[in-house]
Structures are given as structure tokens and as C-alpha cells.
Amino acid sequence: MDMIEKLNERLRSYQIDCTDSQLQQFATYYDLLIDWNKKMNLTAITDPEEVIVKHFFDSITPAFFYPFSQQRMIDIGAGAGFPSIPLKICFPDLKLTLLDSLNKRITFLQHLIETLNLKNVDFIHGRAEEIARKSDLRESFDIAISRAVAKLNVLAELSLPFIKLKGSMIALKGARANEEIAEAQKAIQLLGGVFVKEHNFDLPEHFGERTIIIINKTKSTPIKYPRKSGTPNREPIQ
Known part of the structure; x- marks a missing residue:
């Protein structure tokens, strides 16, 4: 697929060089996504170029700003595998848990x-609010990552309980995330995090603006969080 080679060229400009085997994995990923999407709702994006840019390339962009290597990472609300599986293809030594x-x-x-x-x-079927209370998973991951799951103040409550001290929460957002960041400051601090950086950029082919938010874990999350299922969405920490 020519689009896969174009993906490779774009990644090379960020010092990410995929092998032929990895490029074939992306091509297979595309085929499976389109095939399974006919029988279940995985994505509204099916055009090859849009999948390559809006799903694959977009998912890998955190690696332009954060080192992914030999870490234990959980994808909160993994959906069709974005952003974690494209990252796993590029960085095979990631230890990945997919939660949905x-x-x-x-x-x-x-x-x-x-x-x-x-x-x-690893795969976990369940809600983050419940799974984060399991002793073998709570505060055990180097990275919690997510894309298009919830507003940042809600996402912080779903993600930070999973992250060990000195680990990081990485949130992939669209444009104009400044308001979300401001609204989430209390939640981030309360849950043991500290806002580190936001990275703003445009996707190729004028496919939209993106923001990557990085939050570090500096203190243990109070045991009362996350609250019971559904509460973080209904009553976000303000």
C-alpha cells in the first residue's frame, strides 16, 4: 500500500524508522480494521489516507515528544487499538495492557x-473505575495513555490511579485543549499528578490540529479515587 510507505517516510522525519515487517503489520492492521468494521462499529474513518494519518500517524505522535521503550503501558478505553497498538508496532518492547x-x-x-x-x-474487559482498584494493577504502570475518551478532568481520575510514582499520563486531544487543561488542574493535583507540557501541532494533509498532554505522577492517588463507575463522568472533579 502506497499509503503505508508514505507513513514510513513521515515517521522517518521524526527518527522513527520502521522495518519491512513493521510496515506489513500496519498494512494488515488496516485490512483487519476495515474488514471487522463491516460487522461492528470500530471507526467512522475508512478512507485509506485518512486511516493512515488520523489513526496510525496520529497514534504515534506522542513518541515525537516522549520516550517509549521497555515500559509498562495501559491504554484506557482502547477501542480499535488507538493509540497504543501503532505505538506497540513501532516499539515492540512495550509491555501493553488494553482496557475496554x-x-x-x-x-x-x-x-x-x-x-x-x-x-x-494483556487484555482487560471492564471499566477503569473498577479495574484501577485491583491491587495488582493500581499504581503499577509507567504510562497510562488514551485518545478521545473523556474530558481531561474525568480522564485524570480514570488514568492516574493506574500510574506508579514518576510515571506519566499521556492524553491525545484535538485542537483547543487549553480550556480542558485549566478545568483539570484541581483534579490533576488532587489525584497525585502535575501538569508537565502540552504539545500542539497539525496533522499532515490538513487533517486537523492536535494536542498531546503529558502529566507526571508525583504522589500516590488517594484511595477513594477513582469513585464508583459513572461518577467521574457525572460529577467531574472541579
């Missing part, structure tokens, strides 16, 4: 990971 509340999406992800022959990937 819909079992049918977990089924797709399991098939995808098996077909792509990716190693060190």
Missing part, C-alpha cells in the same frame, strides 16, 4: 494482536 468496557472490542483486539504476532500484550 466492551467485550466485542476486546475480541477484535485479541484477534488483531494474534494476527500481528505482537508479544507482551
